[in-house]
Amino acid sequence: SQQGEEDPQALSIQEGENATMNCSYKTSINNLQWYRQNSGRGLVHLILIRSNEREKHSGRLRVTLDTSKKSSSLLITASRAADTASYFCVSGGYNKLIFGAGTRLAVHP
Amino acid sequence: DVKVTQSSRYLVKRTGEKVFLECVQDMDHENMFWYRQDPGLGLRLIYFSYDVKMKEKGDIPEGYSVSREKKERFSLILESASTNQTSMYLCASSLSFNSNQPQHFGDGTRLSIL
Structure with missing residues (x-):
């Protein structure tokens, strides 16, 4: 399979805690993207990190990329109940996006 | 903001029917995509298009x-629906056919084939 793999598959935390999700991919990439999907809805683009970048921030999101290990992580700081969703790591090769199976995050009030 | 609209949120059809799923985007994007999403x-x-009347097969175009x-x-067409095509179908668009461009998704159509 060429899909990326997220770890863990499911994560349950309390509001205010940090949530870390990891992703591994198999092919060479131009970029690594993270998307979020609320239950029963479409995917929403969160952040893109290019292959020559190591870390990127956007609000409460922090993404790292290690191309030598073919891995990325998404950190959500000070989580909120509204962050409850599935999060997908998407590896961007030449003209193609490869989606992982996602991490289901539950944030409890 | 980009809006991608899928015509139906839920659809129930019978085996053998011809099924049409419609998707419209309002941002003049060159590229449009159809995906299916299954648990795990x-x-x-499924297919993508980088211009009017142009189409390319994706990873699972059969059927x-x-x-x-x-x-x-x-538009995505199921020529003769089968039960293994029961799934969530997602349409997306992007500005250009470049993986550095984010894709914008519709809310999906949950299709059940009985």
């Missing part, structure tokens, strides 16, 4: 066809 499998690309007669509209 992530999103799998599907597409139509793009106008830039804003991309």
Whole structure:
């Protein structure tokens, strides 16, 4: 399979805690993207990190990329109940996006 | 903001029927995509289009066809629906056919084939 793999598959935390999700991919990439999907809805683009970048921030999101290990992580700081969703790591090769199976995050009030 | 609209949120059809799923985007994007999403499998690309009347097969095109007669509209067609096509179908668009461009998704159509 060429899909990326997220770890863990499911994560349950309390509001205010940090949530870390990891992703591994198999092919060479131009970029690594993270998307979020609320239950029963479409995917929403969160952040893109290019292959020559190591870390990127956007609000409460922090993404790292290690191309030598073919891995990325998404950190959500000070989580909120509204962050409850599935999060997908998407590896961007030449003209193609490869989606992982996602991490289901539950944030409890 | 980009808006991608899928015509139906829920659809129930019978085996053997011809099924049309419609998708419209309002941002003059060149590229449009159809995915299916199944538990544990992530999103799998069915077909994509990078221009009007142009189409390319994705990873799982069997049993599907597409139509793009106008830039804003991309239709997915199940020629003869089967129960293994029960799934969530997601349409997306992007500005250009470049993986550095984010894709914008519709809310999906949950299709059940009985």
